Amino acid sequence: MTQQVRGVVAPGKGEKVRIETIVVPDPGPGEAVVKVQACGVCHTDLHYREGGINDEFPFLLGHEAAGVVESVGDGVTEVAPGDFVILNWRAVCHECRACRRGRPWYCFNTHNAGQPMTLTDGTALTPALGIGAFAEKTLVAAGQCTKVDPSASPAAAGLLGCGVMAGIGAAINTGNVQRGDSVAVIGCGGVGAAAVAGARLAGAAKIIAVDLDERKLDWARSLGATHTVNAKSADVVEAVQGLTDGNGADVVIEAVGRPETYRQAFYARDLAGTVVLVGVPTPEMKLELPLLDVFGRGGALKSSWYGDCLPSRDFPMLIDLYQQGRLDLDAFVSETIGLEDIEEAFAKMHRGEVLRSVVNL
Incomplete structure (x- = not known):
């Protein structure tokens, strides 16, 4: 019935x-x-x-x-x-x-x-x-x-x-963050904050949270960010490079989905580093980058759809970490x-x- x-x-x-x-x-x-x-x-x-x-x-x-x-x-x-x-x-x-x-x-x-x-x-x-x-x-x-x-x-x-898995998965699954890595997360709403938590779970040594809103930066700190950058008052690329010995981060996660923040992510990563796009753009958005820079910087430009998760694998594992007090x-x-x-x-x-x-x- x-x-x-x-x-x-x-x-x-x-x-x-x-x-x-x-x-x-x-x-x-x-x-x-x-x-x-x-x-x-x-x-x-x-x-x-x-x-x-x-x-x-x-x-x-x-x-x-x-x-x-x-x-x-x-x-x-x-x-x-x-x-x-x-x-x-x-x-x-x-x-x-x-x-x-x-x-x-x-x-x-x-x-x-x-x-x-x-x-x-x-x-x-x-x-x-x-x-x-x-x-x-x-x-x-x-x-x-x-x-x-x-x-x-x-x-x-x-x-x-949805959102928490998308962020954690962007760090762990798509970005393949490793122990000791430096990670920058641009945009610290629900998905970005989850990416911060994912980077922490993966053992990143330095986690740089970037946002325009101090409230969101506070959330990111509480979830594991070691450094924060307010994009209203700082040049994001320069700030991330300054926190990583002038090199840029090993993994940069873009959780906004806009061309201008993606450019920041692209230039804020280290040579041979990884950019992960998990923010969702709108259909009319276009991105322009010098192709020589794409070639010359090496590394990987990835998109993360649902954090590249496999629910049967990832959900029980993350719930176990939650029950252990680690997430x-x-x-x-x-x-x-x-x-x-x-x-x-x-x-x-x-x-x-x-x-x-x-x-x-």
Whole structure:
């Protein structure tokens, strides 16, 4: 039987979100219904509301979530009812060329649930990143559920579902930060702050946080930054070079997604160093660099999509580190709110007042 639950819907471009009754079908083959316990408010949800992702309105928002599996469809073996899971937006297929080559974190054929969730009048909803977790329950592909230690806080654990994983993975997986490395992180919102935490986990000797906002620099310090640079008052490239014996950082992580900050990252790295782009640019942005500089500096220019994570590998490992007190996921939870508070959470996020607001359900 279908179920009716409350959920947060973006009805049209730029319109305020509304709490609606959502119809959740029983899980079909390869699907699972999850009772959502907590879901972070991510900038991507605001992008959906503003029409910055696509125009497939109405959207069922929310995707950084943790909860308990309520029921599963035929053929599901990954999880069972009662499992505490983190939801992910990249259920790997195990069959594409990346998966066949043993690189499932690059899966080119990730998938979501096949059945739609709807409004009560039958209008199909587009779930944000295939999840739609600003709802009491949601329908996902079973591969989007990763079982983790049930004693973990849902509010903290759910953040691994997107932004925190993207930042940590940009440092550990994409940037391959090594013990003793110097790392600079440009942009210290939720993703950038997580990249700082990831660099610390990897054993970086020097972690330089760069931002325009002293609040964000304070967050970065609390998560492991050894040095900070306020880009309002300092030349970023000169400052990073000055903190690295004039050389530049071994790894520079750009967590803003703008041409000007990417140029800073490019020139703030050491020769043969690595630049990681994890900030998400908009379609109209263009980058111009002297090709001779690209050639002459060597190294690697990488993009990090979801922190190049493999949820089945990375989520349980990071939850273990959280339980051991080695990764402070609780530090990313600035406040807990209800479904009715999401518009204000968007405003706080826009003003830079929070790392993450988290909806408790």
